[in-house]
Amino acid sequence: MNQYDREAIEAKWQKNWEQWELYHFDKQSTAPVYSVDNPPRYASGPLHVGHATHYTHIDFAARFRWQTGYNVLFPLCVDVNGMPIEVNVEKKHGIHMRDTPRQEFLRLCKEFADENTDQIRTQFNLLGCCMDPSIFYRTDAEQYRRLTQITFLKLYNEGLIYKGLAPVNWCPRCGTALADAEVEYADRESILNYIHFGVSGQDEDAIVATTRPELICTCQLAAVSPKDEKLAHLIGKKLITPIYGKEVDIIADDKVDPEFGTGLVMICSIGDKDDLDWIYKHNLPVENAMDGQGIMTNIAGDYKGMTIKDARAAIIEDLKKQGLLPKQEKAEQSVGSCWRCKTFIEFLQVPQWFLKTLDAREEVLKIADELNWYPEFMKIRLQNWVNSLNRDWVISRQRYFATPIPIWECNSCGDIILAKEEDCYVDPTVDEPPVPECPECGEQLAGCEDVFDTWMDSSISPLYITYWQQDNELHEKLWPCSLRPQGQDIIRTWAFYTILRSHYLKGGKPWNDIMVDGFILAPDGRPMHASDGNVIDPLDLLEKYGSDAWRYYSSTVTIGEDVAIQEKDILHGQRFCTKLWNIHKFISKTIAGPVEVDWSQLRTSDRWLLTQYSRLVKEITRDYEEFHFDRVIRKLEAFIWHVFADHYIEMVKYRMNDDEQDDALAHTLYTVGLGTLKMLAVIIPHITDEIYEQLYKEFDGVQSITVSEWPEPGIEEDIELTRGDVLKDIISAVRNWKSEQGLALSAELEIIEIIGPRIEYLMGSELDIAGTLKAKNVLLMAEAEVIETPVEIKPIHAIIGPKFKQYASEIVKKLAAVEAAEIAPALESGELDIELSNGETVKIERDMVNIIKVPMLDGKEVKSVNVGDLLILIGQEAD
């Protein structure tokens, strides 16, 4: 093996995997299937560190299953439907969607999506992801949209979809209804206008404070707080609106904050969420003061045809002229805005398509309970969301680039004609309806111009990837999916809607497991924002440190946690790769394929390592199954670097000469070297595949380590752990001692004497000690002839605590207060009596404390090192 050439190796293996078609789902295979409902990457915007981390996490789950014998279904997929691409196309070409012919605009959207799709494929390759290009899908493909439309038809026929007038969140700029999830709330400063209203049957005025005076025309009701004494006399009277002169009731309502404005509130349809609540509560009519483009309607009287902003300015001007506006002041207000273009949203009563959601809440919660959530607490978020729902799901959108709603409507009687399932995919804005004219009244039919909310597409991804309505036999075999990985930010959208649709269409859960990932924050611990200048480009890091280093970093990020990214962690990943390379380079000359040996042929050091290795295999397997990638990498790194390399290899270096074959060594190195490499291949596949090819492939026999067989645990012997630990501690203690003395580690020693009761553990390891520490002689003695002086008595809390309970701390204090040398003999010979403050006497036994001793010779300390109760005396050459 030569130097580790990261760039060449990563490029080579990315190419190999693709050319060898290693990660293709095999429909014919009889192996168990592991299916990943991979989140289609959205085809606009650059690759974010969040993507790069999240997708490698998903890749870990998939690669682990490839290596444990599954037939993995892990599609490469891209999402393109919806507004972000529309907005990007508008920006790119300097056009507006609604000023552009529909089909032309759709062509530009597709073109944009195509360009980005190629880029996404390249980026996934760079990350070393094993997504299957042979089952690639994009959410605008006719096959995909066909399925979305079929689900609509099925749900419609079951009476779960209805068209209704309903107040919806409305973005006047985009001209579309928004789901609640698409509305963002932020505080903004606005002007609170104090306006004189009349009160019927009396001379006095009442003043209402409002930020939306242009909505006075839709005023339906007025309210005061029942606790508000100064306004109590108004309850039951009628309020007369200025300009319009309309009379509305004044009622008492708990929701009114007497401290806000004047304490008198006008309730309009529809200014904000609170208005909506009152309108539902009091069953008031809903009037639209503006149309879909934010232009005032004839309800607004003289202000008809103005924009909302202009109308507000005009009515304020008029009120001022009439002397009805005594005061204006600034006020902080939480205002909803469009998630994409940030325009302030309004509420409009418009015809929309709804999918019944409220009726299914119980069932969705039941399914949520049947899923395994990783981490568990993410389930609570879904439950809270479901329990807080109060509206059905608006599934129609007044946009272009999404799946068309497959219906035609009669221009005259409004009859609805559904597309036929076998005709889907259809675009009603282009395609002919299944019947030439309205069957009810004979009038012309118009294709529906609305499209679906993109979650209508996204929420059938598990149905799509399991060949629902494409290959029913295969679908039944594949359903439900094994895993849904996704971000925590879309629990109440993607996860919720997918469960909902699975319930309606399949009557059960869509997957077995759901893995919910957290957020990657900037190094300063804040979210990354271009405006904060703290955005980190993962492509730069990939270029600088490589894919394996990035994947190493990614594995250290705990699933579901929000963590700040640190560049040094990626650098550390690169160093780990270098270390791994050098370890295998070093042991390569001793690797000679699998060597059968009897356990009895192995030395303590070998058994010590193999026992730990066997336990590691079990733990790592379980950690992978539970998506604890952070634990996997921590344990593997600690074992490979600090057990295998720092201790085992150091212990066996002297055995690694070419002259004689050491079967025990060859067996141990091969087993542990290959086994740990395989477990690492899930996380860092490039370097491990290269090492595998160079060292192990000829014996293990698979084309790529990434599809090799998972390692098996082996023999474990607890006593060997203890024995090996003592051996390891002795060796490292003496090596440290050499280092501290400024001696070379290769410095020869005349003699090493090890004294103490535990030397029995070292029987048989004398050669290892001598060979590793360059000592000419090694002596093991149960008892010392040197005089050891006790210098410290250390209580063992785990024994003293439970035994003496409330007296424990007093005993510990008493032990610390006396000279170690005074009480040590008593402890050694049997027991020590301690008198407590309450007059009682307790016995301290030998095993309740550690006695720390220092060897003395003629009253002087000798060169020695303590390892627990073992004493090591070191004799230097010519000393």
Added chain:
RNA sequence: GGGCUCAUGGUCUAGUUGGUUAGGACUUCGCCUUGACAUGGCGAAGAUCUCCAGUUCAAAUCUGGAUGGGCCCA
């Protein structure tokens, strides 16, 4: 305002069921070119485990409260 979640040396973090000296990484300093690795090895320094209260012989760990991040919602 509500739900969930996090808070550990200067920085980033580990810490299963409470129990010897709170583990690691980065940084800083010192030593070491030891048969693969100086992108390495050894050592030193550095933490009243955010704060307050409680349970307990014993709390980073359990309970309650406060404060401050993050995500989502209102």
